[in-house]
Amino acid sequence: MTDAATNMRLKLPIICFILQIILIILFGVLVEYDHDTDAKKWHNESHSENDNEFYYRYPSFQDVHVMIFIGFGFLMTFLQRYGFSSVGFNFLIAAFSLQWATLMQGFFHGMHGGKIHIGVESMINADFCTGAVLISFGAVLGKTSPVQLLVMAIFEVTLFAVNEFVLLTALGAKDAGGSMTIHTFGAYFGLMVTRVLYRPNLNKSQHRNSSVYHSDLFAMIGTIYLWMFWPSFNSAITAHGDDQHRTAMNTYYSLAACTLATYGMSAVTAHDGKLDMVHIQNAALAGGVAAGTAGEMMLTPYGSMIVGVLAGIISVLGYKYLSPILEDKLKIQDTCGIHNLHGMPGVLGAIVGAVTAAVASTDVYGKGMADVFPDVANGDIEASYQGVRQAISLAVTLGMALGGGLVVGFILKLPVFGAPPDTICFEDSIYWEVPGEEEDHGEQLTAVHAAEAEKLNN
């Protein structure tokens, strides 16, 4: 089933080892332990051990880590013959991206005497950046080789860091949970890549582009983990104290409300009043995406719930009505429907963030304003201008993502990366040694066959 072009015997080892060697050299030259991870620096001053950043953020980091590796990985196992690749390529590109992101984000977030300082916060940020790459992976799932995915990751991580720098540092926007930097960026980047990689004859693999009973259950493992730990995701790098606490809670209510809206919308739109697993697996998560920017703000619990309901509604409607149009009219083949889970809810989250920022007041935030909107707190700008910053950030993100995706799409089209042919998409066996089905089935079939043959011979 493999021809020379898709054979990975040389291509994959070469790119893996070259990338890893480059990473090791750059880490050797550029990267140092930060104040909280370095034995000497930490012990140079006296402080309480529980002031180490580790205790504020490591549990959240591990929740984010689960979302990246189990959440994204298993969410994509819904395809009947692509479970190894979904979990396995997710694992590979995440393991690369988090190393590369440490360098790129470290470079843009500010060097310390020519060195990048790392600790738990940089680990979380690297996982976040990886999340954007995995979102884009969802659009091209089943249609790309692991080499293509690594090449995509190299460029996407780099551009992510640039965009993040522009938004958070240059423009002074707030986006703790990444409605813009992660979801909007990852989604529109991936959509543009898959547009450029358009396959007119993908219908030849269409029979494999669907789920089976057990693959849908594996995918639910991914869904539920993403859903449960999204409060940790959005709050992982917000300020200590009330900020982390509030962000987690806002996200929790947004997701709960989104789930009810998703079930309602799925039943009303789906065939024969039955629930559609695609909606449950994906749209129920849109509430987390949409609370990514405003989650740390004083969004209020009921505000969070309204955001969640809106996100669930537009996400289900997107799966039902918009995705077929995007594929037919705009030639965007979006395997996982990332436009519905990350794209539109990400834009919604950005807008909600802009509005919530614009109406911020000291009456509501008190001295806590300094954590959430420091420029407003110290009088540099009005809250309404913070809203403008947020809106500009959305526009910048959309432009960066679409432009970057366009260029990277064409790079991935180069016929040297071992992309699968149209007839063997959504199929593990092109890149993996795949075992047979359970012997029992085979035995039973053989038994049936033998019994019939015997009868025929008589």
Added chain:
Amino acid sequence: MTDAATNMRLKLPIICFILQIILIILFGVLVEYDHDTDAKKWHNESHSENDNEFYYRYPSFQDVHVMIFIGFGFLMTFLQRYGFSSVGFNFLIAAFSLQWATLMQGFFHGMHGGKIHIGVESMINADFCTGAVLISFGAVLGKTSPVQLLVMAIFEVTLFAVNEFVLLTALGAKDAGGSMTIHTFGAYFGLMVTRVLYRPNLNKSQHRNSSVYHSDLFAMIGTIYLWMFWPSFNSAITAHGDDQHRTAMNTYYSLAACTLATYGMSAVTAHDGKLDMVHIQNAALAGGVAAGTAGEMMLTPYGSMIVGVLAGIISVLGYKYLSPILEDKLKIQDTCGIHNLHGMPGVLGAIVGAVTAAVASTDVYGKGMADVFPDVANGDIEASYQGVRQAISLAVTLGMALGGGLVVGFILKLPVFGAPPDTICFEDSIYWEVPGEEEDHGEQLTAVHAAEAEKLNN
């Protein structure tokens, strides 16, 4: 396979959206951030950031959250054709219940100037209340529509909050891990509901009321997560410091001892000396249930182990001998055997709690008495009277659960909620769009078929 009565196209969206809109309105009117989540209130005073309740309880909250959504959800996937509904309806009713519980518990736990204050502790409590609903779900699994389940949740959450208020506030009982409030209540409520919903012709669906190889493995995901995180569950809302620490450890030893007892009892009672997955999946958890009340007390490690062993023994015996009797004689069709996992071990836990409380002394607790039994510590009552309180609380819980289950059972019998017919219970396809099995099987079968047909034609 769906007839008009079970069609969810209108019923499910209507109840989902009405409930969610009511929730949003009530949250808008009644709910506020508490001191630790509100930007203004938190920053009004000076304190160390790591005194925020978030850092004491959020990791435990996430463990509890995993138990509710992965633990309960996957534990119920053991049925061969009910995996979508097990995980999916668990997801739906939990997402609703946690919102509704925030309001009901907030109302009874004490309003602040007409407002309900929320933070991580209320999130944990809401998840706890949700747990009781999911226990009841286990009794009616496979025999109820999602609309019935939501209606059940509305009433059960409300009554849970009343019962919890009576026990913890009015009676002054202690029940940190909810042997009474969660397990006993959820179990007997659910058992009474399933009694009222008795289906004399359920045997028509009996061939689907069993597991297959892979469905049992999915269920083990649920089992293991519940088992691992039960120490977090029981300790999630106990007092800071030694109390959380001790409760987690007591539960850990109770569960470990329960597991050995379960394996021993399973082999001795099961057919041909072989282990029964039903026992392993369920009875091994009974040690967590039974340590729910006394876990925070000075139960001692070996005391915890004795409790765990007893819980494992009665749970396996219940599955083996009592469940068939309950079904045949009392017409209680208990799909998951919640009486064995939550009912009897919950009652055991309540009794252990009453005895442990009655023998509490300052010799053992020192100044720590104030955390565990404040009324004993400040001299209002004797320890023995605390034991009486605990025993009364068990009786109250049983009465509330059975009475409430009776009423709610009759409400759920109303023929408007789309319950499945007797012939299509334990079957996903009545409420879900279900994909086929793997194409390979089909292909193989088709190939066999074609080969035989060819031979026949010759």
Added chain:
Amino acid sequence: MTDAATNMRLKLPIICFILQIILIILFGVLVEYDHDTDAKKWHNESHSENDNEFYYRYPSFQDVHVMIFIGFGFLMTFLQRYGFSSVGFNFLIAAFSLQWATLMQGFFHGMHGGKIHIGVESMINADFCTGAVLISFGAVLGKTSPVQLLVMAIFEVTLFAVNEFVLLTALGAKDAGGSMTIHTFGAYFGLMVTRVLYRPNLNKSQHRNSSVYHSDLFAMIGTIYLWMFWPSFNSAITAHGDDQHRTAMNTYYSLAACTLATYGMSAVTAHDGKLDMVHIQNAALAGGVAAGTAGEMMLTPYGSMIVGVLAGIISVLGYKYLSPILEDKLKIQDTCGIHNLHGMPGVLGAIVGAVTAAVASTDVYGKGMADVFPDVANGDIEASYQGVRQAISLAVTLGMALGGGLVVGFILKLPVFGAPPDTICFEDSIYWEVPGEEEDHGEQLTAVHAAEAEKLNN
């Protein structure tokens, strides 16, 4: 399928209950709450609640717990017909081992007035010791009865505690993540046991000693959880502050680098340039094993990455080339390839630890030296001598493991423990009641059969 010898009706209950009763008695006599879990002791002094060890270590403990029960349990479900036993026996022997380890480690770690004091740190240590037993389980997977496994655990836990005492206390070695105490010990112990239990006719069960599509996906759940939480494993009992923080980060980078190396090596060595699930499931974890000793030291991020790359390379090469040789020449039937995942990477980790310790200097560690190498910090020894200690510790561990495995292997050969016959290895149904496959398959087969029969009759 069961004959009298493998029947567990009496053997398993007897050993389970005898062991549990002994445990309860010994716990009753010997075990007490420690300072941080005892109500009286904790409240005897004034301190901040968040100084309780619980808040420093409980989140890490839960991550370790997930690795032990989900990670090891599901990693071993890759076999097509051994999922119940993989998860289920893992569960049983872990539940026993953690109790027994509490006693054995407590005895060697220092009694307090004749009592063993327990808290979250002893819980972590007990889980660690359990990990070693589960590693050995991997070597004999599919070829042992649950009674044999419990007997093995009794002896292995005991010897583990002796070896750990010799290394950490008598020799003063450092091994926070257990490259030596856990991985090297568990691996070589298990390899020697499986050598003694050599089955010349195991090929009679060879058709079941392989994976199927879904079993490989279940195994990936185990792999990913082990991979994600390994940073918590290695850092769980290091000193507070920078030490826990640094250890987690070093492990994170070692694993990420190891993953790229594993994918590269798998493609270059495997058949036809395709990736091999065995490599991905196992070798990608070797980076965590190899960072077990040096992870807490100032290994530097790029040093960690080099260690990870080396571990991944030797692990894949081991699976590809060394395992067949071990089986053919040395008669070591290593079901899970623990020599490749734990054995060689464990030795590598020990060597890396010795070298890193030998070059430690106050220039690099500052006052933090006291946390990592207390004897070097207070001037008792030179850093180079610490390196020697580490090297001696490796030799001691190898000797203890091989000697202990030899003895225990012969004990397990006693024909009273119900070991499976050569023809029924790697098969759940010998110890478990196993349900059939999905009825639909049966129905389809029956339908095919019926259709053909009808035609034949015409």
